[in-house]
Amino acid sequence: MFRLIYASLSDPALDGSEVYSLLAKSKSNNQNSGVTGVLIYGQGYFLQVLEGNRDQVNSVFQRIFIDQRHHDVRIIAAEDLDARDFDTWSMEIIGWPDELDSSMKQILKETTGHDELKPFELDGTQVISLLKKLVRQEGLLGRL
Numbered sequence: 001m002f003r004l005i006y007a008s009l010s011d012p013a014l015d016g017s018e019v020y021s022l023l024a025k026s027k028s029n030n031q032n033s034g035v036t037g038v039l040i041y042g043q044g045y046f047l048q049v050l051e052g053n054r055d056q057v058n059s060v061f062q063r064i065f066i067d068q069r070h071h072d073v074r075i076i077a078a079e080d081l082d083a084r085d086f087d088t089w090s091m092e093i094i095g096w097p098d099e100l101d102s103s104m105k106q107i108l109k110e111t112t113g114h115d116e117l118k119p120f121e122l123d124g125t126q127v128i129s130l131l132k133k134l135v136r137q138e139g140l141l142g143r144l
């Protein structure tokens, strides 16, 4: 099992419906290739975890890397795993709001040590612990 985490800058012209259609395509492709994961979108960033067979994750990432809907794609971590952390979703989204409520601020502070989301400064452990807490927050998963 393999995991790849990357962050990128989203195309500023992208709107919510385009992100939802990108998500729908991702879900169906990933279902076919056994890839699972989570995608954060907001404040001009994408931050994504892809888990699965090494070849499959690489193949998805090669398509993602050249996708015109984002740029400055930076790998945060790429590592072998004993088991997936996010095995429930072929892909699911968490919208990152411009204004954080107190519980999100607390989660961010606890897991990254920062008050703001700075994906390019995070390491893989911080991303996974942030995501594990976010996916447990009611109402966040699946929403922009």
Ligand code: FAD
Binding pocket: 018, 022, 025, 026, 027, 029, 030, 039, 046, 048, 060, 063, 064, 065, 066, 067, 068, 069, 070, 091
């Ligand atoms: P098609 O969907 O038929 O696309 C063919 C080509 O057109 C591709 O090069 C595609 O990038 C491009 N394209 C399609 N629609 C648009 C559009 N609206 N605007 C610009 N170009 C477009 N794909 C996955 O399979 N799994 C993922 O987890 C995943 N996560 C992604 C995360 C992010 C942040 C981004 C930006 C893209 C993600 N994608 C993901 C999409 C991926 O980049 C490819 O677009 C997709 O995998 C191509 O699917 P396809 O081969 O079925 O081709």
